[in-house]
Amino acid sequence: MSAQTEFRTCPKTGLKVHLAAEKLIKANAVVAIVFLAIGGLFGLLVALTRWPAVHLLPDNLFYLALTAHGADVLLFWILFFEMALLYFCSAILLNCRLAMPKLGWVGFWLMIVGALLANIAVLQGNSSVMFTSYVPMQAAPHFYLGLILFAVGALIGCVLFFATLVIAKEEKTYEGSIPLVTFAALTAAIIAIFTIVSGAIILVPTFFWSLGIIQHIDPLVYKLIWWGMGHSSQQINVSAQVGVWYAIAALVLGAKPLSEKVSRMAFLMYILFLQLACAHHLLVEPGLSSEWKIFNTSYAMYLAVLGSMIHGMTVPGAIEAAQRRRGFTNGVFEWLRKAPWGNPAFSGMFISLVLFGFLGGISGVMMGTEQLNIIVHNTLYVPGHFHGTVVAGTTLAFMAITYPVLELIFQKELMFPKLAKWQPYVFGLGVAGISLFMMGAGTLGVARRHWDITFADATLSFEYPPMALAMLGLNGLSAVLAAAGGIMFIMVAVGTVFFGKSLKETSEVQATPEGVAAATSYGSETHLQLPGTIVLISVFFIAFVLYYFINWKYLATVWPMS
Amino acid sequence: MAIHSPANRLWWNERIEKQELIWILVAFVWGLIMFFAMIYWHIAGEQNLSNESYRVDPETYAETVESFTETYQVREEGDTGIPVVHPPAGSDIYMIARLWEWYPILELEKDKTYRLHLSSQDWQHGFSLQPSNINIQVHPGYELVVTITPDQAGEYSVVCNEFCGIGHHNMLGRIYVTD
Ligand code: HEM
Ligand SMILES: [Cu+2]
Numbered sequence: 001m002s003a004q005t006e007f008r009t010c011p012k013t014g015l016k017v018h019l020a021a022e023k024l025i026k027a028n029a030v031v032a033i034v035f036l037a038i039g040g041l042f043g044l045l046v047a048l049t050r051w052p053a054v055h056l057l058p059d060n061l062f063y064l065a066l067t068a069h070g071a072d073v074l075l076f077w078i079l080f081f082e083m084a085l086l087y088f089c090s091a092i093l094l095n096c097r098l099a100m101p102k103l104g105w106v107g108f109w110l111m112i113v114g115a116l117l118a119n120i121a122v123l124q125g126n127s128s129v130m131f132t133s134y135v136p137m138q139a140a141p142h143f144y145l146g147l148i149l150f151a152v153g154a155l156i157g158c159v160l161f162f163a164t165l166v167i168a169k170e171e172k173t174y175e176g177s178i179p180l181v182t183f184a185a186l187t188a189a190i191i192a193i194f195t196i197v198s199g200a201i202i203l204v205p206t207f208f209w210s211l212g213i214i215q216h217i218d219p220l221v222y223k224l225i226w227w228g229m230g231h232s233s234q235q236i237n238v239s240a241q242v243g244v245w246y247a248i249a250a251l252v253l254g255a256k257p258l259s260e261k262v263s264r265m266a267f268l269m270y271i272l273f274l275q276l277a278c279a280h281h282l283l284v285e286p287g288l289s290s291e292w293k294i295f296n297t298s299y300a301m302y303l304a305v306l307g308s309m310i311h312g313m314t315v316p317g318a319i320e321a322a323q324r325r326r327g328f329t330n331g332v333f334e335w336l337r338k339a340p341w342g343n344p345a346f347s348g349m350f351i352s353l354v355l356f357g358f359l360g361g362i363s364g365v366m367m368g369t370e371q372l373n374i375i376v377h378n379t380l381y382v383p384g385h386f387h388g389t390v391v392a393g394t395t396l397a398f399m400a401i402t403y404p405v406l407e408l409i410f411q412k413e414l415m416f417p418k419l420a421k422w423q424p425y426v427f428g429l430g431v432a433g434i435s436l437f438m439m440g441a442g443t444l445g446v447a448r449r450h451w452d453i454t455f456a457d458a459t460l461s462f463e464y465p466p467m468a469l470a471m472l473g474l475n476g477l478s479a480v481l482a483a484a485g486g487i488m489f490i491m492v493a494v495g496t497v498f499f500g501k502s503l504k505e506t507s508e509v510q511a512t513p514e515g516v517a518a519a520t521s522y523g524s525e526t527h528l529q530l531p532g533t534i535v536l537i538s539v540f541f542i543a544f545v546l547y548y549f550i551n552w553k554y555l556a557t558v559w560p561m562s
Numbered sequence: 563m564a565i566h567s568p569a570n571r572l573w574w575n576e577r578i579e580k581q582e583l584i585w586i587l588v589a590f591v592w593g594l595i596m597f598f599a600m601i602y603w604h605i606a607g608e609q610n611l612s613n614e615s616y617r618v619d620p621e622t623y624a625e626t627v628e629s630f631t632e633t634y635q636v637r638e639e640g641d642t643g644i645p646v647v648h649p650p651a652g653s654d655i656y657m658i659a660r661l662w663e664w665y666p667i668l669e670l671e672k673d674k675t676y677r678l679h680l681s682s683q684d685w686q687h688g689f690s691l692q693p694s695n696i697n698i699q700v701h702p703g704y705e706l707v708v709t710i711t712p713d714q715a716g717e718y719s720v721v722c723n724e725f726c727g728i729g730h731h732n733m734l735g736r737i738y739v740t741d
Contacts, residue, residue: 177567
């Protein structure tokens with residue numbers, strides 16, 4: 001094949017698009033969305049069961065659905081989509097050919113086989129061990145095997161990403177340094193290697209243990225290494241999601257990072273201070289010392305949190321600067337009021353940013369404090385927290401970037417644009433509800449992964465406060481809303497992919513979307529003014545500090561212990 | 563733009579905006595405060611998880627709990643047959659988690675201090691004391707010893723909050739605190 005036929009030129013961005021990379025991006029994105037649909041359905045069933053007035057599923061199906069939910073959304077939806085992002089950020093953004101696309105398909109099919117195998121094991125009913133599969137509870141061997149195959153497939157994707165970066169450098173397909181968004185993807189891919197190695201170290205022996213070849217696996221060691229994978233994969237998600245924020249700000253508003261140096265440093269911190277963040281999953285575990293817990297939970301003085309807090313300022317800052325350049329300079333917030341709120345890429349991105357910070361971020365740091373963990377460990381507070389991070393943050397950001405990707409990569413005109421316009425608001429509101437109400441119930445002590453908090457069949461009896469039951473009802477309602485938002489997304493995405501009008505013919509070249517020149521520099525404006533961003537981060541910071549100390553007060557009311 | 567290579571090839575020489583610098587500084591100091599808060603609480607706070615733990619064989623632990631129960635049993639709980647144990651104030655007290663019970667029921671005295679031993683006989687379980695809301699992970703093979711001082715009288719429940727199979731939601735224990 002000649003180079004001519006391998007590439008097309010994107011009429012909107014002028015980027016050279018490698019067709020083999022494009023195919024892989026499409027396949028991974030479509031499969032990701034299928035798993036989101038399946039996993040989201042399980043999530044709805046779980047939430048409806050935890051709503052005491054509905055209590056939908058019987059106990060065994062509840063635990064089965066919860067295991068399937070965790071695996072399908074957290075692992076399969078997120079990772080398939082991240083594969084698509086890795087290919088996009090390397091081959092497409094660098095104008096380069098993708099390294100070894102054939103191998104990319106091997107990875108893709110390994111991931112599919114693995115994901116299906118794990119799903120089959122769960123649906124057969126004897127692997128309801130939750131996606132964390134803590135030993136000594138045992139799942140069927142093909143459950144672990146599925147996860148291992150899936151991880152190997154994902155590893156191949158990461159290798160292709162690195163190889164493509166090397167090719168791009170050698171063939172000089174870009175000038176100077178790689179774009180910030182590609183740098184974000186690079187961060188994610190580096191962490192992914194660490195993650196997958198941890199996963200292999202623990203899941204391979206566990207697989208042999210399930211076959212009876214290995215006799216014993218220590219439950220504490222399992223947990224420590226498992227979270228080496230489980231936690232770092234969340235850091236992958238954060239890197240990818242922040243990269244998506246920057247990408248959308250650039251695509252929609254032509255925004256440029258305030259300072260390349262600061263933003264790249266912040267990504268670097270994710271890599272440097274990640275290593276033993278798994279500690280914050282082990283804060284109330286026996287057998288680990290307080291010194292170890294304190295040092296590792298704070299990732300050595302909270303420097304990875306610092307990375308996120310920096311992005312929390314530089315992302316809205318870049319947007320404000322770009323908007324002010326476009327002339328929205330009145331008052332503190334004209335730039336925000338006049339932002340393209342009708343564009344689902346932008347609204348989704350901004351809602352993701354706000355919810356991630358306020359719901360996921362603050363609660364995560366609170367929970368990850370050694371002693372404060374005592375009042376939340378394994379309560380519904382924990383899923384409340386991570387629906388703020390990985391759903392309101394990552395999932396919504398990925399949904400938001402899907403809209404421009406449908407146009408740029410699939411070259412299709414969006415179906416149901418009205419639905420698309422409202423989708424981020426409906427989903428965002430629903431997920432904010434899930435997150436808040438689960439945190440609320442958790443603060444009142446309600447256990448996570450629990451079929452019946454009224455203890456109807458238990459020998460002894462216990463009642464949580466009525467408020468806790470009300471929280472679960474509100475959580476159920478929010479779940480319905482979130483599911484509606486999810487269905488809207490899937491309708492638009494699937495509708496567009498299969499039935500959307502092709503944009504291939506109508507190729508008006510538009511340098512930057514919305515016809516605005518990109519901000520290549522703010523350098524001439526010697527005094528960059530960002531009053532709106534300063535107000536936003538001040539509100540955030542005050543909320544953070546207050547909430548943090550309120551929880552210390554709450555801790556001080558429980559039984560003294562040492 | 564963030565999706566293009568930096569326009570300025572020497573981007574690392576660019577000046578950092580003042581707003582950014584101030585925010586980085588604020589966030590860094592806040593990180594330090596949060597780091598030292600944990601250490602401070604070990605010195606001045608009253609709620610810290612103990613570091614005392616031992617490896618233990620689950621069956622041996624079960625035997626210890628059984629003889630502890632026989633020694634200090636005062637009654638049975640209603641018609642459930644579950645023993646209620648009233649150990650002397652200040653002593654070592656034991657609870658075992660297993661599919662699907664917390665055993666035995668403890669009766670403690672308010673404002674007295676006890677050394678509570680926790681371990682599991684089979685899978686992992688979650689000790690969740692309600693409504694006080696103290697949550698501790700319980701592993702098989704590890705015996706945690708935590709010193710507690712119940713400071714309010716009443717009836718407390720121990721919910722299991724680590725998923726432990728199909729009977730997980732029926733796994734309830736109890737601690738009475740008497741005046
Ligand atoms: C319609 C959207 C969703 C709803 C209604 C929903 C609801 C829930 C509920 C009620 C729980 C159970 C909490 C418990 O009983 O312990 C849960 C658990 C969980 N959810 Fe979701 N969720 C949704 C989407 C997602 C997405 C998109 C992700 C990941 C990207 C996700 C990740 C998880 C994980 C990892 C768990 C924990 C499973 C476990 O404890 O093993 N959820 N979700
Ligand atoms: Cu249990």
